[in-house]
Amino acid sequence: MSRGGVMTIVKRELAGYFVSPVAYVFLVIFLLLTGFFTFTVGNFFERGEASLVSFFTWHPWLYLFLVPAVGMRLWSEERRLGTMELLLTLPIATWQAILGKFLASWIFLAIALALTFPVIITVNWLGDPDNGVIASGYVGSVLLAGSYLAVSCMTSAMTRNQVISFILSVLILLFLILCGYNPVTDLLSRWASPQVVQIVAAFSVMTHFEAFQRGILDSRDVVFFASVIGFALFTTGVIIRGLRAG
Amino acid sequence: MIKVENLVKNFGPKIAVNDVSFNVERGEVLGFLGPNGAGKSTTMRMVTGFIPPTAGRISVGGYDMLANPIPAKRLIGYLPENAPSYADMTVHGFLNFAAEMRAIDGDARKRAVNRAVEMCMLENVLYQTIDTLSKGYRHRTCLAQSIIHDPDILVMDEPTDGLDPNQKHEVRNLIKRMGANKAIIFSTHILEEVDAACSRVIIIDRGKIVANGTPDELRRRSHRAGAVAVVVSGVSAAQLSEALAAIDLVAKVETLSETPAQAIVRAHPQTPEQKPALVRAVLDLIAQQQWRIEDLRTEEGHFDEVFRSITLPDTMKEARP
Incomplete structure (x- = not known):
């Protein structure tokens, strides 16, 4: 029963994406933007190397806007329409509803990412890349999207207004990016001790995502993304409990 | 359950x-x-x-x-x-x-x-x-x-x-x-x-x-519960009211309308349970006086009245006529 509840919600949410044109619009925009960043901004061809570095490098920035666009309605819509009352009076635990809705959106993002497969074909056709590094990059990208999504899930529970949810989520994610972004850490290291800079940077998705891009599957990086997801979903649960308690 | x-x-x-x-x-x-x-x-x-x-x-x-x-x-x-x-x-x-x-x-x-x-x-x-x-x-x-x-x-x-x-x-x-x-x-x-x-x-x-x-x-908590209203022709409302008020069971009499042709008067019993007895008494009275009865209505009491009297704030109750 407990797994059944989660799976039923995943199925419903996922089906919900594909009955509306919004999902297809999202997929098209996602693919166009990844293509644009990889080939035009990332100078894929000029680099002259058989790798997807120029593809993955942009993901933290691309996801900054695209993932909150997917996650912003998760709970705010349920609150606005009153379906939250319906959902949470069904015989399931609140965490099952949170997990189900999160997983559905994550699967949707994974589908979007999977649709970038032509880039793998291209790079393999043109040269002889290390496909292990590419696989590790994809794993990192899925985890990155998952942690962004969990943050959006949390902000969407805070408000019934999707726009506010979107903006809040972009702000939090921007912080998670910038605290490990090289220009920012350089600036920070001018007046803070290297240990402090390291600690701050350790909170950033950038430092952890970089390792995946280099083909290093470090359990610490996996744990980092898993804990961001866990923490954000747990906070979502706390927010929803607070809403219900009034 | x-x-x-x-x-x-x-x-x-x-x-x-x-x-x-x-x-x-x-x-x-x-x-x-x-x-x-x-x-x-x-x-x-x-x-x-x-x-x-x-x-x-x-x-x-x-x-x-x-x-x-x-x-x-x-x-x-x-x-x-x-x-x-x-x-x-x-x-x-x-x-x-x-x-x-x-x-x-x-x-x-x-x-x-x-x-x-x-x-x-x-x-x-x-x-x-x-x-x-x-x-x-x-x-x-x-x-x-x-x-x-x-x-x-x-x-x-x-x-x-x-x-x-x-x-x-x-x-x-x-x-x-x-x-x-x-x-x-x-x-x-x-x-x-x-x-x-x-x-x-x-x-x-x-x-x-x-x-x-x-x-x-x-x-039954309605103040109209158990009341009997009669429409009688050939008699003035005052006369009818007086006669009804003389019945033992009746607590209060109200004139609802009066035209030269007929009078409509409502009699309230002391308790709603007395309604059947009151109906009999009113019919007996009319038969005895040989008035012509046109219509007789009994009241079960009205919910909205009970609802209002219970839920209205006290200040608004006083303001009501």
Whole structure:
């Protein structure tokens, strides 16, 4: 029963994406933007190397806007329409509803990412890349999207207004990016001790995502993304409990 | 089936529900009446486990809603206020989802969906998406969701809100029919509905229960309950009033209208139970005086009058003529 509840919600949410044109619009925009960043901004061809570095490098920035666009309605819509009352009076635990809705959106993002497969074909056709590094990059990208999504899930529970949810989520994610972004850490290291800079940077998705891009599957990086997801979903649960308690 | 003890809910400094206790057994239909903002919805949300109470106990089918919410929720079908549903789904998809969430599988699910569709008359819109439906159909879709698992307990927040008179009638009959072997709570501010469907009524005002009884008991609290109005021709209203006032049972006489041709006068008995005796006495009097009686009406008492007298703030009661 407990797994059944989660799976039923995943199925419903996922089906919900594909009955509306919004999902297809999202997929098209996602693919166009990844293509644009990889080939035009990332100078894929000029680099002259058989790798997807120029593809993955942009993901933290691309996801900054695209993932909150997917996650912003998760709970705010349920609150606005009153379906939250319906959902949470069904015989399931609140965490099952949170997990189900999160997983559905994550699967949707994974589908979007999977649709970038032509880039793998291209790079393999043109040269002889290390496909292990590419696989590790994809794993990192899925985890990155998952942690962004969990943050959006949390902000969407805070408000019934999707726009506010979107903006809040972009702000939090921007912080998670910038605290490990090289220009920012350089600036920070001018007046803070290297240990402090390291600690701050350790909170950033950038430092952890970089390792995946280099083909290093470090359990610490996996744990980092898993804990961001866990923490954000747990906070979502706390927010929803607070809403219900009034 | 439902046992609520000393329920309290505070929203910040505001007390929404204040020490509410009641029981609902199988076979009972409990009508929840009260002005807007009286705490009806809040109470129902606590009974269904959507919001936790500040204090008090809720037991549903023997399960404590706070300690053991999942088995308790399994027994309940709930129609929330404004009948929310997932607008992007078809009626069929939505009901299937509800059945699946209730762990109804395979053939049983098909049967459950068909049964709910039939009971709520949704056959014509089964494969339409919910956001294309009229308000009445949307409402009935949510109603269908609440009865999909044939629950022992039904909680409905304004189940007839937004329906047309025919649909209202159907839903009331449905509630009455289902009430025979379920425990049902529903809220409304339509007073005839109470008569049409309830076996018991609770009136709640500013978070407190102010009346609890059968519809008949409550109606008898009306000051008009048991009164007899007669239309008599060939006599003046003053004469008629005087003669009626002389009857022992009569506590008060009111002249309702007077024309040269006829007079209409209402006599109130001392207690509503004296109505049959009063009718006999009035008829005897008229026969004895050889007046011509045109019409005789007895009053059962009016709900809206009882409702107003109970729920109006004291200051407004005084202001009323």
